[in-house]
Amino acid sequence: MPAAIAVNRPAAIGPVVVSIPHAGRLYPPEILAAARVGQADLERLEDSWCDLIAAGAVDAGATVVQGIWARAVADCNRGEGQMAxxxxxxxLRTQFSAPGRKERAGLGVVPTRLADCGPLWKRPIDQEALQWRLDAFHRPYHAGLADALAAARDRFGHAVLIDLHSMPPVPVSQPGHGARIIVGDHFGVTAGGWLVDQIVASVQRLPEPVSRNVPYAGGHIVRTHGRPAQGIHAVQIxxxxxxxxTSDRRPDAVGIARMAQWFSALVAAVSRARPMPETMIQAAE
Known part of the structure; x- marks a missing residue:
């Protein structure tokens, strides 16, 4: 069985680490055997093909940590305690006592349900299944991110994590409707304002409508690894x-090329940036 994650490093390491947790398309036999639905339904969990947007990130100087196994195995953007x-x-029920909205919807560290699909698995997740999913995929993914970020910070004095995701269009009734790219820093907790400002400006030059933190403020990955006070800045895009x-969720060549060019330029620009302490920014203003 191929490895659950891949870590691709540039010839000359830079301060940027790109995380792609939900674009994996490999379904281990154990997962397909445990599923009560077909693979096509499990694929609805994927951030389909968003890894193609980051195709040039390594050449632009970023270390890329990517999930190769599918999100159906484990959701690396959820904490180990996030289940209903x-x-x-x-x-296992006593250790999952305070589920949030997403966990109650079946989107915990192990996805268990989807709308119009019902339960994904033939039986509830037991200790053996949970442990295997965490040990084989979730924990190695976060260890790969932590190692890459530590190496970047040790070399440059700071590191930047860009956690890359895709989304359906934001519904009319939902805050953030109209935005086509959303930058999340957990409302200023996981990254310095200089980084978010730089990313928002790059989106506006595309040009595409952009929102900050609404409706996606950043999940478990940026909240776990983003430590601006310790020199590690993390944003979710x-x-x-x-x-x-395309409308049938296949890669559109023109769209992919446009977004990949934008993302490579963004990585290169962020790699050249020098973080300014927030106190210095405030004083300058």
Whole structure:
């Protein structure tokens, strides 16, 4: 079985690390055997083909950590404790006692349900299944990110994590409607304002409508690894799939090329940037 993750490093390491947790398209036999739905339904969990947007990131100087196994195995953008008690076997329920909205919808560290699809698995997730998913995929992914970020910070004095995702169009009734790219820093917690400002400006030059933190403020990955006070800045970028996919969720060559060029230029620009402490920015203003 191929490795669950891939870590691709540039010839000359830079301060930027790109995370692609949800674009994996490999389904281990154990997962397909445990599923009560077909692979086509499991594929609905994917951030389909957004890895193609980052195709030039290594050449632009970034280390890229990518999930090769599919999100159906484990969601690396959820914490190990993020599950609804009703989605796991009885002996596990006490350790998942305070589920949030996404966990209650079946989108915990192990995805368990989808709208119009029902339960994904033949039986509730038990201790053996959970442990295997965490040990084989989730924990190695976060270890790969931590190692890459530490190496970048040790060399440059700072590191930048860009966690890349895709999204369906934001519904009319939802805050953030109209934005086609969303930059999340957990409302200023996971990154310095200089970084978010630079990314937002680059989106505006595309030009595409951009939102900051609404409706996606950043998930477990940026909240875990973003430590601006320790020199590690982390942002989540969500890209509307209509910018690079056809209506049947296949790669659109023109859209992919446009977004890949933008993303490579963004990585290169962020790599050249020198973080300014927030106190210095405020004083300058």
């Amino acid at each position: 008690p009703g989605e796991v076997s009885m002996p 969500e890209i509307d799939r209509s910018l690079y996919l």
